[in-house]
Amino acid sequence: QVQLVQSGAEVKKPGASVKVSCKTSGYMFIGSYIHWVRQAPGQGLEWMGRIIPHSGVTTLAQKFEDRVTMTRDTSINTVYMELSSLRSDDTAVYYCARVTGDRVGDISTYYFDYWGQGTLVTVSS
């Protein structure tokens, strides 16, 4: 069965970086894009960006372009999201999620069908 298993909770100081992993299993790793979504306390879901596991190409939300790096390791079917220059408002639960769709390459048909369990990142001095 498809599984996305994320790394554990992190506590970081302002200005530091955090790297969250998302280990996938149960499907062909290079066959599906992986996205990252976060939810700050009391806030809604916020799309951060995506990585194409086959190529490593990323697309990031504009507000994260300067601080987020997404990478992957195809040998262990894992993707990573690193957020730098942490601030207190980066305190959130971070989710990885797989997309699937009826038409390969047609992003408009995609939806998030499997999610990781979430990783709480707390930024506090």
Added chain:
Amino acid sequence: SYELTQAPSLSVSPGQTAIITCYGETLGERYVSWYQHKSGQSPVAVIYQNNKRPSGIPERFSGSISGDTATLTISGTQPMDEADYYCQAWDYSWGVFGGGTKLAVL
């Protein structure tokens, strides 16, 4: 940047129909997905491509779109349906979520 607008909250009694809407400019030209998010859990897709239900989602969940407003309808709402509901669409390669609607089943 592209925006999706949802009412922040909705309250229904058990057995009633819950109607959650999502507005966005040119939304009628895009596919909309809906996600149920319960506290402490990961989001779950309940509707994709405007009106399709993923496997395992009860038939009481349905979706539609008219003009630039998408609608998630929960017929015969049950207490277990109490959750936050988010609409989502794509702006080219960028994902966009609505602000979410908190559904209370009282």
